[in-house]
Amino acid sequence: MNLSIPPSINYLTGRIDAEDIIRKKTTLGALKGVFSDETKRARSAQDQIIYHVEMLPAQHAEGELNFGVSHIEPGLIGDEFHMTRGHIHQRKEQAEFYFGSQGEGLLLMQTEQGEVSIEKVFPGSVHHIPSFVAHRLINTGNTRLSALAVWPAIAGHNYDFLDEIGFKVRIFKSSSTFKVVHVDEVDQ
Numbered sequence: 001m002n003l004s005i006p007p008s009i010n011y012l013t014g015r016i017d018a019e020d021i022i023r024k025k026t027t028l029g030a031l032k033g034v035f036s037d038e039t040k041r042a043r044s045a046q047d048q049i050i051y052h053v054e055m056l057p058a059q060h061a062e063g064e065l066n067f068g069v070s071h072i073e074p075g076l077i078g079d080e081f082h083m084t085r086g087h088i089h090q091r092k093e094q095a096e097f098y099f100g101s102q103g104e105g106l107l108l109m110q111t112e113q114g115e116v117s118i119e120k121v122f123p124g125s126v127h128h129i130p131s132f133v134a135h136r137l138i139n140t141g142n143t144r145l146s147a148l149a150v151w152p153a154i155a156g157h158n159y160d161f162l163d164e165i166g167f168k169v170r171i172f173k174s175s176s177t178f179k180v181v182h183v184d185e186v187d188q
Helices: 038-043
Strands: 008-010 015-017 022-027 049-055 065-072 096-102 105-111 116-121 126-129 133-139 145-152 169-173 178-182
Touching: 015 049, 015 065, 065 133, 096 133, 105 126, 105 145, 105 169, 133 145
Parallel strands: none
Antiparallel strands: 008 015, 022 049, 049 065, 065 145, 096 126, 096 145, 105 116, 105 133, 169 178
């Protein structure tokens, strides 16, 4: 019998230790239309990494699960915090779990009917993202925000949600921490 060493996770940093990790970096240049101030986004360094994802090799079969970690760097575009693109699942009936690992931020969730809920993300926080709900991570802190994720292999990702419906609120820096602003109130 062979004893194998499985992948491991550093719960304090969210870093996966495995031989065959899949890594994807998302730069500011790839986030056209995500931030409210498109002019500031376009004038900023387009090669700046806003977030990166690492995951174990993807599973594809019904009944399998995928595991990964999103790392969102601290920073602002104008007064808007760095965030992930956000998505809803292609198979919208599929739910997901996020687990806060490091940093501080918010999980923005929105139903297809436009109902918004926001949860604070912090080390040790547990977040159930229900089916039929779009979601986005936002780094409201001064250090990297990392969140572990477990989702059904068949869920898929629909990033066109932004063009079709879009998130109804934005999170901006305020004098104390952050403020939630409805998109109709954002000055363009």
